[in-house]
Amino acid sequence: MVDIGAAEGIPPAEVEDVELYHAKSWVTKYVFCQDAKVIAIQYSITAISIGLVALVLSWLIRLQLAFPGTFSIVTPSNYYQFVTMHGMIMVIYLLTALFLGGFGNYLIPLMVGARDMVFPYVNMLSYWVYLLAVVVLVASFFAPGGPTGAGWTLYPPQAILEGTPGRQWGIILMLVSLILFIIGFTMGGLNYVVTVLQGRTRGMTMMRLPLTVWGIFTATILALLAFPALFVASVMMLFDRVLGTSFFMPAIVAAGEHLKYGGGSPILFQHLFWFFGHPEVYIVALPAFGIVSDLISVHSRKNIFGYRMMVWALVAIAVLSFIVWGHHMYISGMNPPFGFFFATSTLIIAVPTAIKVYNWVLTLWRGDIHLTVPMLFALGFIVTFVNGGITGLFLGNVIVDVPLSATMFVVAHFHMVMGIAPILVVFGGIYHWYPKITGRMLNERLGQIHFWITFLGAYLIYFPMHYLGFIGVPRRYYELGETAFVPASAATLNVAITAAALIVGAAQTVFFFNVIWSLYKGKLAGGNPWRAASLEWQTPETPPGHGNWGKELPVVYRWAYDYSVPGAGQDFLPQNQPPAIPAR
Amino acid sequence: MTESALTDSLEAPPRQGGWHGFAADWSSDQRAFKSATWGKAMIWIFLLSDTFIFSCFLLSYMTVRMSTTVPWPDPGKVFALTIAGREIPLILIAIMTFILISSSGTMAMAVNFGYRHDRVKSAVLMLATAAFGASFVGMQAFEWTHLILEGVRPWGNPWGAAQFGSCFFLITGFHGTHVTIGVIFLLITARKVLRGDFESGRRGFFTSRKGRYEIVETMGLYWHFVDLVWVFIFALFYLW
Numbered sequence: 001m002v003d004i005g006a007a008e009g010i011p012p013a014e015v016e017d018v019e020l021y022h023a024k025s026w027v028t029k030y031v032f033c034q035d036a037k038v039i040a041i042q043y044s045i046t047a048i049s050i051g052l053v054a055l056v057l058s059w060l061i062r063l064q065l066a067f068p069g070t071f072s073i074v075t076p077s078n079y080y081q082f083v084t085m086h087g088m089i090m091v092i093y094l095l096t097a098l099f100l101g102g103f104g105n106y107l108i109p110l111m112v113g114a115r116d117m118v119f120p121y122v123n124m125l126s127y128w129v130y131l132l133a134v135v136v137l138v139a140s141f142f143a144p145g146g147p148t149g150a151g152w153t154l155y156p157p158q159a160i161l162e163g164t165p166g167r168q169w170g171i172i173l174m175l176v177s178l179i180l181f182i183i184g185f186t187m188g189g190l191n192y193v194v195t196v197l198q199g200r201t202r203g204m205t206m207m208r209l210p211l212t213v214w215g216i217f218t219a220t221i222l223a224l225l226a227f228p229a230l231f232v233a234s235v236m237m238l239f240d241r242v243l244g245t246s247f248f249m250p251a252i253v254a255a256g257e258h259l260k261y262g263g264g265s266p267i268l269f270q271h272l273f274w275f276f277g278h279p280e281v282y283i284v285a286l287p288a289f290g291i292v293s294d295l296i297s298v299h300s301r302k303n304i305f306g307y308r309m310m311v312w313a314l315v316a317i318a319v320l321s322f323i324v325w326g327h328h329m330y331i332s333g334m335n336p337p338f339g340f341f342f343a344t345s346t347l348i349i350a351v352p353t354a355i356k357v358y359n360w361v362l363t364l365w366r367g368d369i370h371l372t373v374p375m376l377f378a379l380g381f382i383v384t385f386v387n388g389g390i391t392g393l394f395l396g397n398v399i400v401d402v403p404l405s406a407t408m409f410v411v412a413h414f415h416m417v418m419g420i421a422p423i424l425v426v427f428g429g430i431y432h433w434y435p436k437i438t439g440r441m442l443n444e445r446l447g448q449i450h451f452w453i454t455f456l457g458a459y460l461i462y463f464p465m466h467y468l469g470f471i472g473v474p475r476r477y478y479e480l481g482e483t484a485f486v487p488a489s490a491a492t493l494n495v496a497i498t499a500a501a502l503i504v505g506a507a508q509t510v511f512f513f514n515v516i517w518s519l520y521k522g523k524l525a526g527g528n529p530w531r532a533a534s535l536e537w538q539t540p541e542t543p544p545g546h547g548n549w550g551k552e553l554p555v556v557y558r559w560a561y562d563y564s565v566p567g568a569g570q571d572f573l574p575q576n577q578p579p580a581i582p583a584r
Numbered sequence: 585m586t587e588s589a590l591t592d593s594l595e596a597p598p599r600q601g602g603w604h605g606f607a608a609d610w611s612s613d614q615r616a617f618k619s620a621t622w623g624k625a626m627i628w629i630f631l632l633s634d635t636f637i638f639s640c641f642l643l644s645y646m647t648v649r650m651s652t653t654v655p656w657p658d659p660g661k662v663f664a665l666t667i668a669g670r671e672i673p674l675i676l677i678a679i680m681t682f683i684l685i686s687s688s689g690t691m692a693m694a695v696n697f698g699y700r701h702d703r704v705k706s707a708v709l710m711l712a713t714a715a716f717g718a719s720f721v722g723m724q725a726f727e728w729t730h731l732i733l734e735g736v737r738p739w740g741n742p743w744g745a746a747q748f749g750s751c752f753f754l755i756t757g758f759h760g761t762h763v764t765i766g767v768i769f770l771l772i773t774a775r776k777v778l779r780g781d782f783e784s785g786r787r788g789f790f791t792s793r794k795g796r797y798e799i800v801e802t803m804g805l806y807w808h809f810v811d812l813v814w815v816f817i818f819a820l821f822y823l824w
């Protein structure tokens with residue numbers, strides 16, 4: 001082979017090849033393992049397991065809303081505890097951990113052509129601290145008084161006052177668990193960022209990275225800068241609760257008695273929380289954006305439309321997401337110019353977001369669309385995300401938000417945009433990469449059944465909620481009782497929603513059955529079943545071995561999207577295939 | 585800790601300076617920061633994240649200082665020590681600040697000697713830095729005791745707003761923890777330098793990776809950061 005690499009300007013290796021830690025025993029190979037691929041699977045299994053708890057909690061919430069008072073296990077306090085834990089687990093312990101710890105760990109080293117993360121030992125610690133955080137979280141279910149019922153936003157003063165369920169231990173354990181999560185995440189997050197910045201293989205420039213890596217990378221940076229605010233808020237609230245300080249506590253008279261608190265600022269907590277909280281939405285959305293871009297490109301055999309724009313849109317969204325947090329606080333009261341500012345910045349985010357949606361659609365345009373299961377989920381994502389994004393534009397305006405905030409409309413909005421949409425991508429991603437991870441395909445038929453029930457079911461659950469919100473059904477209410485402005489038909493609708501929620505939840509067993517069954521009985525996949533161009537499909541072994549690449553690191557000659565290139569023999573050109581004719 | 589030192593490859597193309605160089609680095613392969621090894625890139629990003637933590641703490645302190653309706657105690661009086669019958673405001677803090685800033689000097693020298701493979705000087709300077717750091721923490725402990733004896737608690741104090749004590753213990757405590765962690769790692773690194781781990785390529789106990797003298801610099805970056813943060817705490821908490 002002629003040395004076209006040199007002609008193309010592939011520079012010499014700048015970094016020595018890493019020396020990896022080689023596991024000596026079963027324990028260091030599978031338990032305290034430093035291999036990012038194993039850590040990824042540990043992260044994923046833990047996150048999905050705790051996510052199942054949150055799913056069951058959502059059933060209990062829905063059962064109460066449909067049949068108020070029928071189920072003795074859902075008392076009013078339990079209801080609030082379930083809602084709180086459901087929200088917190090779904091957002092942080094499931095989605096954040098799964099996208100960054102799970103997908104990030106598995107895909108980053110493979111996609112950038114590295115042997116592992118840059119600091120595997122720290123990476124391993126990250127998982128164990130995360131597991132500890134999950135254990136502390138679970139412990140709060142068994143603590144006296146149960147888990148906290150303060151709502152996932154944990155707003156003070158009520159979060160730590162008498163009368164809120166779980167104020168004895170629940171809130172303390174919740175805060176400790178969050179602090180641990182952040183410490184654990186930081187260890188992993190530093191690894192992901194440095195691996196992308198400094199650990200790429202020869203020829204892999206930033207602008208040749210698959211968009212999946214870009215999505216996870218930008219999301220990790222967001223997380224490293226947003227979690228500090230939550231960390232600080234948690235520490236200070238822990239002080240308020242345990243030591244009786246008043247960071248967030250104003251003077252309060254409860255039952256005619258002056259509490260010992262005074263002088264603090266509850267609004268300060270809201271600022272800190274949402275300075276974290278809004279970027280958090282994008283921490284789960286940006287990896288989803290990235291993954292979906294790759295799924296769409298691979299399964300429609302076309303290069304992604306406007307790669308550069310896609311990258312810059314990710315970066316723009318990431319930057320803007322730090323200056324919009326106030327839109328969660330319109331009803332807390334704010335100076336009108338601030339309302340104006342936050343509404344404007346919120347609406348501006350729609351621009352890069354719309355660019356992404358257009359580019360996905362244009363990638364599909366006249367593509368050779370294969371309706372494989374990952375593709376179905378990717379298409380489902382686009383529809384759902386657009387849907388949730390548009391209601392987001394409504395809520396971004398102060399005047400629309402004020403009446404709709406704290407109603408079911410908001411619940412419908414955020415589930416569409418950051419609940420269902422990313423979950424669809426998680427599934428799409430698993431169907432797509434499962435063959436690489438296990439060497440076997442997931443069953444197609446079962447996958448299709450899973451997709452259609454989940455996708456249509458999600459719409460049956462959340463579409464009616466928009467309407468409920470419009471007629472004023474409030475969120476976080478144990479029961480509606482006799483409320484003049486809510487028609488009786490709302491109760492019927494609630495029953496229907498609950499039925500859909502139970503079915504969707506139960507349908508996930510199809511997925512789990514598929515995952516386990518295919519592990520043993522699935523069709524053998526080979527190294528590159530989707531004929532994809534990005535680097536993770538070009539490993540010498542499937543599943544990739546320790547160190548990923550065998551003796552030599554791959555050299556990259558092109559971007560990850562050379563599909564259906566005119567004149568090329570194959571319909572795709574792997575990133576590490578040297579150009580026959582100096583192309584592009 | 586890191587395996588990423590530059591190879592002395594002569595083939596590497598010369599690098600441009602200025603904005604062109606900046607753009608060239610970012611559009612190049614393998615590494616975006618051409619002169620930074622993995623460990624150094626990581627500590628910088630960690631420090632950026634930590635900056636956000638300290639900023640949030642300090643902003644929260646300013647917010648509660650403004651939100652409370654009770655007058656704020658006068659730091660000039662609270663942090664005064666009576667020496668030889670005269671009350672000198674902020675004297676202890678001034679000494680602590682001086683010590684911490686001096687320790688940045690010894691740290692910088694340790695880094696320099698480390699890169700020159702002068703193991704003994706580097707280790708001794710690191711030990712000196714650790715000693716400065718430990719005495720800083722010691723004086724902080726003295727100050728805490730002093731204030732606690734005068735009745736300052738996280739939830740209240742004899743002179744005014746309760747938030748004074750809350751912020752004081754929280755922020756100086758969090759910073760002091762940073763210093764303490766720094767001291768521990770300085771001792772560990774000094775031991776490694778003395779033993780010649782970075783010459784012999786001895787592997788780390790936990791990571792089983794070879795270390796390089798660059799670790800001394802990584803340590804230094806952390807230390808300077810902790811110093812810099814102190815300057816802000818000093819200005820915003822003690823002088824305001």
Ligand code: HEM
Nearest residue numbers: 058061083084087090091151152411418419475476477501
């Ligand atoms: C099986 C699918 C799901 C169902 C049926 C479901 C249902 C619900 C219900 C009924 C509520 C309570 C609304 C209220 O009365 O306030 C709720 C709250 C919430 N859900 Fe879900 N949910 C699901 C999945 C998710 C996912 C994937 C996320 C991830 C982002 C999520 C995040 C939240 C959050 C943040 C809250 C707010 C909790 C609070 O008010 O403190 N949910 N969900």
Ligand SMILES: [Cu+2]
Nearest residue numbers: 278281327328
């Ligand atoms: Cu937001």
